[in-house]
Amino acid sequence: MNPAFDPKIQVEVDPNEDTEWNDILRARGIIPEKPKDPTEELEEALEEAVKKQHENRLQNKTLDELDELEDDEDEEFLEQYKQQRMAELRKQASEAKFGQVYGINKPEYKEEVTDASKKSFVVVHMSLNSNLQSRILAHILTVLAPKYPEIKFVDITANRAVENYPESHCPTLLIYKDGDVVKQYITLLQLGGNQTKTGDIEKALQDAGAIKSDDRRIATQEDEEDQETEEHGDADEDEDFFD
Numbered sequence: 001m002n003p004a005f006d007p008k009i010q011v012e013v014d015p016n017e018d019t020e021w022n023d024i025l026r027a028r029g030i031i032p033e034k035p036k037d038p039t040e041e042l043e044e045a046l047e048e049a050v051k052k053q054h055e056n057r058l059q060n061k062t063l064d065e066l067d068e069l070e071d072d073e074d075e076e077f078l079e080q081y082k083q084q085r086m087a088e089l090r091k092q093a094s095e096a097k098f099g100q101v102y103g104i105n106k107p108e109y110k111e112e113v114t115d116a117s118k119k120s121f122v123v124v125h126m127s128l129n130s131n132l133q134s135r136i137l138a139h140i141l142t143v144l145a146p147k148y149p150e151i152k153f154v155d156i157t158a159n160r161a162v163e164n165y166p167e168s169h170c171p172t173l174l175i176y177k178d179g180d181v182v183k184q185y186i187t188l189l190q191l192g193g194n195q196t197k198t199g200d201i202e203k204a205l206q207d208a209g210a211i212k213s214d215d216r217r218i219a220t221q222e223d224e225e226d227q228e229t230e231e232h233g234d235a236d237e238d239e240d241f242f243d
Contacts, residue, residue, distance in 0.1 A: 099149035101125075101141050104156050112154060117176035121151045121210040126158040128170035133188045133196070137171045140201050147217055151210055173201075175208040183208040 026032070097120065104112045113122050125141055127134045138155065145153040158165040158172065165172075168187075175183040183204060185191055191200045199219040205211045211218070 097149065098152045099146045101138075101145050101153045101155050104154050106156070106160055109156065109161065112152075113176055114179050116152055118179055121205075121208070122176040123151060123153045123205070123210070124172075124174040124176065125153070125155045126161055126165065126170065126172035126174065127155050128158055128167055131167070131170045133194060134171035136194065136196055137173065137188060137201075140196065140198050143198055144201060144205075148205075148211060151205070173204070175205070175210060177209070 102112065113124055116122050123141065125134075125137055127138060129135070141153050141155070144151075158167075158170050171187065173183075173185040173188075173191075174181050185204065188194070188196045188200075191204060197219070202211065202218050206213050206218075
């Protein structure tokens with residue numbers, strides 16, 4: 001056989017060249033895919049971001065806001081989205097069993113927490129009233145309880161729940177599901193310390209699976225600022241009390 005036509009003879013190939021032969025080799029996995037041009041990659045990422053933004057443009061709008069978009073959106077698509085939103089609201093309403101923070105004592109713990117968590121998430125605040133962080137957490141939970149009425153929020157004085165429970169561990173936040181603790185926080189150190197906000201606790205609930213990351217009820221930055229103003233007012237009142 002003429003060596004010039006021997007198929008076993010290796011031929012050097014530049015894998016970065018745009019040739020028909022390289023396309024064949026790439027299709028057969030013989031040479032790697034050509035790296036994307038950084039500019040092209042950035043353009044694709046931006047295009048995908050714009051596409052997702054458009055797809056999610058209605059995500060955080062209320063039913064009234066959706067009604068106002070009748071002239072701007074496809075009627076069939078808008079109606080389908082409204083029906084989906086109404087179904088979500090009906091589901092939330094059907095699961096709304098609680099809506100407040102329940103004070104409990106040790107004999108009630110198994111029934112009110114462990115057993116109850118087999119039907120819904122249960123958030124437990126092991127509290128100490130003289131502790132600043134515990135008061136901050138108590139305030140946040142009173143805001144969250146009516147906001148997420150499908151989640152059960154309970155408060156129990158720490159040393160009544162566990163004898164000689166260290167005050168340095170207060171507040172302790174426990175999140176139960178299916179009879180077990182799925183998340184626990186000893187003090188608010190991991191959640192923001194004395195600056196803990198509603199959104200920090202909502203993030204903890206997301207991490208535990210109690211609320212979804214795309215839940216429309218999750219606190220906005222404006223909500224956080226309102227809470228901060230309110231808490232600063234409460235702190236000033238406490239200082240006046242001890243003067």
